[in-house]
Amino acid sequence: MGRYLMMLLCICISSNCLAQINEIGFFVGGTNYVGDVGRTNYIQPNNPGGSIVYKYNLNPRIALRGSLSRFSLLGDDAESENAIRQARGFRFKNVVNEFAVGIEYNFFEYDLSSANKISTPYILLQLAALDYETPRLETSPGTYRFTRNTTVSVPIGLGWKTKVYGNIAFAVEASFRYTFTDKLDYSTDQFPGLDFAGTSNDWYMFTGISMVYTFGRPACYANRR
Secondary structure (H helix, E strand, O other): OHHHHHHHHHHHHHHHHHOOOEEEEEEEEEEEEEOOOOOOOOOOOOEEEEEEEEEEEOOOOEEEEEEEEEEEEEEEHHHOOOHHHHHHOOEEEEEEEEEEEEEEEEOOOOOOOOOOOOEEEEEEEEEEEEEEEEEEEEEEOOEEEEEEEEEEEEEEEEEEEEEEEOOEEEEEEEEEEEEOOOOOOOOOOOOHHHOOOOOOOOEEEEEEEEEEEEEOOOOOOOOOO
Protein backbone atom coordinates (compact mmCIF):
# COMPACT_ATOMS: atom_id res chain seq x y z
CA MET A 1 0.00 0.00 0.00
CA GLY A 2 2.84 2.39 0.87
CA ARG A 3 4.43 1.82 -2.54
CA TYR A 4 1.20 2.71 -4.34
CA LEU A 5 0.82 5.88 -2.25
CA MET A 6 4.36 6.86 -3.13
CA MET A 7 3.65 6.35 -6.86
CA LEU A 8 0.51 8.49 -6.60
CA LEU A 9 2.49 11.24 -4.84
CA CYS A 10 5.12 11.21 -7.59
CA ILE A 11 2.42 11.55 -10.25
CA CYS A 12 0.93 14.56 -8.44
CA ILE A 13 4.33 16.22 -8.08
CA SER A 14 5.12 15.54 -11.74
CA SER A 15 1.83 17.12 -12.84
CA ASN A 16 2.62 20.21 -10.77
CA CYS A 17 5.99 20.57 -12.45
CA LEU A 18 4.55 20.22 -15.93
CA ALA A 19 1.96 22.89 -15.19
CA GLN A 20 4.64 25.52 -14.68
CA ILE A 21 6.29 25.36 -18.08
CA ASN A 22 5.15 28.37 -20.09
CA GLU A 23 6.28 30.28 -23.17
CA ILE A 24 5.37 33.81 -24.14
CA GLY A 25 6.61 35.92 -27.03
CA PHE A 26 5.76 37.49 -30.35
CA PHE A 27 5.33 36.49 -33.98
CA VAL A 28 6.01 38.87 -36.88
CA GLY A 29 5.66 38.23 -40.57
CA GLY A 30 3.55 38.77 -43.64
CA THR A 31 0.01 37.90 -44.65
CA ASN A 32 -1.64 37.23 -47.96
CA TYR A 33 -5.20 36.49 -49.00
CA VAL A 34 -6.62 34.09 -51.60
CA GLY A 35 -10.18 34.62 -52.80
CA ASP A 36 -12.15 36.48 -55.46
CA VAL A 37 -9.79 39.47 -55.81
CA GLY A 38 -6.14 39.71 -56.84
CA ARG A 39 -3.55 36.98 -56.85
CA THR A 40 -4.18 33.33 -56.10
CA ASN A 41 -0.68 32.42 -54.80
CA TYR A 42 -0.96 30.60 -51.50
CA ILE A 43 2.35 31.82 -50.04
CA GLN A 44 3.19 35.31 -51.26
CA PRO A 45 3.03 37.75 -48.31
CA ASN A 46 2.11 41.31 -49.32
CA ASN A 47 1.40 43.01 -45.98
CA PRO A 48 2.95 42.85 -42.48
CA GLY A 49 1.24 41.49 -39.39
CA GLY A 50 2.03 40.51 -35.83
CA SER A 51 0.90 38.33 -32.92
CA ILE A 52 1.35 37.85 -29.21
CA VAL A 53 1.86 34.13 -28.55
CA TYR A 54 1.46 32.05 -25.37
CA LYS A 55 2.16 28.32 -25.01
CA TYR A 56 1.47 25.87 -22.19
CA ASN A 57 3.64 22.76 -22.53
CA LEU A 58 1.81 19.58 -21.57
CA ASN A 59 4.86 17.40 -22.31
CA PRO A 60 7.92 17.42 -24.64
CA ARG A 61 5.69 16.71 -27.66
CA ILE A 62 2.48 18.70 -27.14
CA ALA A 63 1.77 22.31 -26.20
CA LEU A 64 -1.48 24.21 -25.95
CA ARG A 65 -1.12 27.48 -27.86
CA GLY A 66 -3.02 30.73 -27.96
CA SER A 67 -2.37 33.84 -30.05
CA LEU A 68 -3.80 37.30 -30.53
CA SER A 69 -3.06 38.81 -33.95
CA ARG A 70 -3.69 42.00 -35.88
CA PHE A 71 -3.01 42.49 -39.60
CA SER A 72 -4.47 43.78 -42.86
CA LEU A 73 -5.43 41.62 -45.81
CA LEU A 74 -4.79 43.15 -49.24
CA GLY A 75 -6.07 42.18 -52.66
CA ASP A 76 -5.49 43.96 -55.96
CA ASP A 77 -6.81 42.80 -59.34
CA ALA A 78 -3.97 44.68 -61.06
CA GLU A 79 -1.53 42.10 -59.61
CA SER A 80 -3.55 39.10 -60.80
CA GLU A 81 -2.56 36.93 -63.78
CA ASN A 82 -6.26 36.54 -64.60
CA ALA A 83 -7.27 38.85 -67.49
CA ILE A 84 -10.87 39.12 -66.24
CA ARG A 85 -9.71 40.31 -62.83
CA GLN A 86 -7.26 42.75 -64.38
CA ALA A 87 -10.06 44.28 -66.44
CA ARG A 88 -12.31 44.53 -63.36
CA GLY A 89 -9.61 46.47 -61.45
CA PHE A 90 -10.97 46.05 -57.90
CA ARG A 91 -8.78 46.56 -54.84
CA PHE A 92 -9.46 46.14 -51.12
CA LYS A 93 -7.78 46.36 -47.71
CA ASN A 94 -9.43 44.70 -44.71
CA VAL A 95 -8.12 45.15 -41.14
CA VAL A 96 -8.47 41.86 -39.24
CA ASN A 97 -8.18 40.93 -35.57
CA GLU A 98 -7.75 37.23 -34.79
CA PHE A 99 -7.84 35.19 -31.59
CA ALA A 100 -6.74 31.56 -32.02
CA VAL A 101 -6.34 28.57 -29.70
CA GLY A 102 -5.14 25.08 -30.45
CA ILE A 103 -2.38 22.49 -30.27
CA GLU A 104 1.26 22.58 -31.35
CA TYR A 105 2.67 19.06 -31.89
CA ASN A 106 6.45 18.51 -32.03
CA PHE A 107 7.87 15.81 -34.31
CA PHE A 108 10.70 15.28 -31.80
CA GLU A 109 10.83 15.78 -28.04
CA TYR A 110 11.47 19.43 -27.23
CA ASP A 111 12.86 20.65 -23.90
CA LEU A 112 15.05 23.75 -23.56
CA SER A 113 16.37 22.56 -20.18
CA SER A 114 17.94 19.49 -21.80
CA ALA A 115 21.21 19.24 -23.69
CA ASN A 116 19.99 17.54 -26.87
CA LYS A 117 16.24 18.25 -27.27
CA ILE A 118 16.46 21.88 -28.29
CA SER A 119 15.09 21.90 -31.86
CA THR A 120 12.27 20.23 -33.76
CA PRO A 121 9.85 20.68 -36.64
CA TYR A 122 6.22 20.96 -35.57
CA ILE A 123 2.67 21.14 -36.86
CA LEU A 124 -0.04 23.49 -35.67
CA LEU A 125 -3.82 23.05 -35.57
CA GLN A 126 -6.07 25.80 -34.19
CA LEU A 127 -9.55 27.25 -34.20
CA ALA A 128 -9.74 31.03 -34.59
CA ALA A 129 -12.29 33.81 -34.24
CA LEU A 130 -11.99 36.74 -36.67
CA ASP A 131 -13.15 40.32 -36.47
CA TYR A 132 -13.18 42.00 -39.89
CA GLU A 133 -14.77 44.79 -41.94
CA THR A 134 -17.79 44.25 -44.17
CA PRO A 135 -19.82 46.73 -46.30
CA ARG A 136 -23.02 47.97 -44.66
CA LEU A 137 -24.24 50.87 -46.80
CA GLU A 138 -23.46 52.30 -50.25
CA THR A 139 -23.40 56.08 -49.70
CA SER A 140 -22.69 56.82 -53.39
CA PRO A 141 -21.75 54.69 -56.42
CA GLY A 142 -18.57 52.81 -55.51
CA THR A 143 -18.36 54.35 -52.01
CA TYR A 144 -19.33 52.27 -48.99
CA ARG A 145 -19.78 52.59 -45.26
CA PHE A 146 -18.47 49.63 -43.27
CA THR A 147 -19.24 47.77 -40.08
CA ARG A 148 -17.43 45.02 -38.17
CA ASN A 149 -18.40 41.37 -38.41
CA THR A 150 -17.12 38.06 -37.00
CA THR A 151 -16.45 34.61 -38.38
CA VAL A 152 -14.40 31.49 -37.72
CA SER A 153 -11.28 30.12 -39.39
CA VAL A 154 -9.18 26.96 -39.07
CA PRO A 155 -5.41 27.67 -38.99
CA ILE A 156 -3.17 24.76 -40.01
CA GLY A 157 0.58 25.36 -39.94
CA LEU A 158 4.05 23.88 -40.23
CA GLY A 159 7.16 25.26 -38.55
CA TRP A 160 10.59 24.65 -37.08
CA LYS A 161 11.85 25.92 -33.73
CA THR A 162 15.17 25.90 -31.89
CA LYS A 163 16.86 27.23 -28.80
CA VAL A 164 18.74 30.50 -29.31
CA TYR A 165 20.20 31.23 -25.87
CA GLY A 166 19.17 30.29 -22.36
CA ASN A 167 15.37 30.31 -22.19
CA ILE A 168 14.88 32.06 -25.54
CA ALA A 169 13.75 30.14 -28.62
CA PHE A 170 13.33 31.08 -32.28
CA ALA A 171 10.88 29.63 -34.82
CA VAL A 172 9.96 30.01 -38.47
CA GLU A 173 6.40 29.13 -39.47
CA ALA A 174 3.89 29.16 -42.30
CA SER A 175 0.19 28.67 -41.61
CA PHE A 176 -2.91 28.49 -43.78
CA ARG A 177 -6.35 29.72 -42.65
CA TYR A 178 -9.55 28.42 -44.17
CA THR A 179 -12.36 30.78 -43.24
CA PHE A 180 -16.12 30.30 -43.02
CA THR A 181 -16.89 33.43 -45.01
CA ASP A 182 -16.57 34.74 -48.57
CA LYS A 183 -16.63 38.38 -47.49
CA LEU A 184 -13.06 39.21 -46.46
CA ASP A 185 -12.67 40.88 -49.88
CA TYR A 186 -16.00 42.76 -49.38
CA SER A 187 -17.71 40.36 -51.80
CA THR A 188 -21.48 40.45 -51.34
CA ASP A 189 -24.60 40.21 -53.49
CA GLN A 190 -26.10 43.06 -51.46
CA PHE A 191 -24.41 45.62 -53.75
CA PRO A 192 -24.02 45.05 -57.53
CA GLY A 193 -20.55 46.60 -57.56
CA LEU A 194 -19.31 44.05 -55.00
CA ASP A 195 -21.01 40.95 -56.37
CA PHE A 196 -18.02 38.90 -57.60
CA ALA A 197 -20.08 35.71 -57.98
CA GLY A 198 -17.61 33.74 -55.88
CA THR A 199 -18.62 30.22 -54.84
CA SER A 200 -15.92 29.34 -52.29
CA ASN A 201 -14.85 30.77 -48.96
CA ASP A 202 -11.75 32.90 -48.51
CA TRP A 203 -8.29 31.79 -47.38
CA TYR A 204 -5.46 33.78 -45.86
CA MET A 205 -1.91 32.86 -44.93
CA PHE A 206 0.48 34.05 -42.22
CA THR A 207 4.21 33.44 -42.71
CA GLY A 208 6.99 34.66 -40.44
CA ILE A 209 9.24 34.18 -37.43
CA SER A 210 8.73 34.16 -33.67
CA MET A 211 10.79 34.66 -30.51
CA VAL A 212 9.53 33.22 -27.22
CA TYR A 213 10.76 33.20 -23.64
CA THR A 214 10.30 30.05 -21.53
CA PHE A 215 9.69 30.43 -17.80
CA GLY A 216 8.66 28.27 -14.86
CA ARG A 217 10.28 25.50 -12.88
CA PRO A 218 12.21 22.97 -15.04
CA ALA A 219 9.93 20.11 -16.02
CA CYS A 220 10.16 16.82 -14.16
CA TYR A 221 10.70 15.00 -17.46
CA ALA A 222 13.81 17.06 -18.25
CA ASN A 223 17.06 15.20 -18.78
CA ARG A 224 19.37 17.73 -17.16
CA ARG A 225 23.10 17.31 -17.82
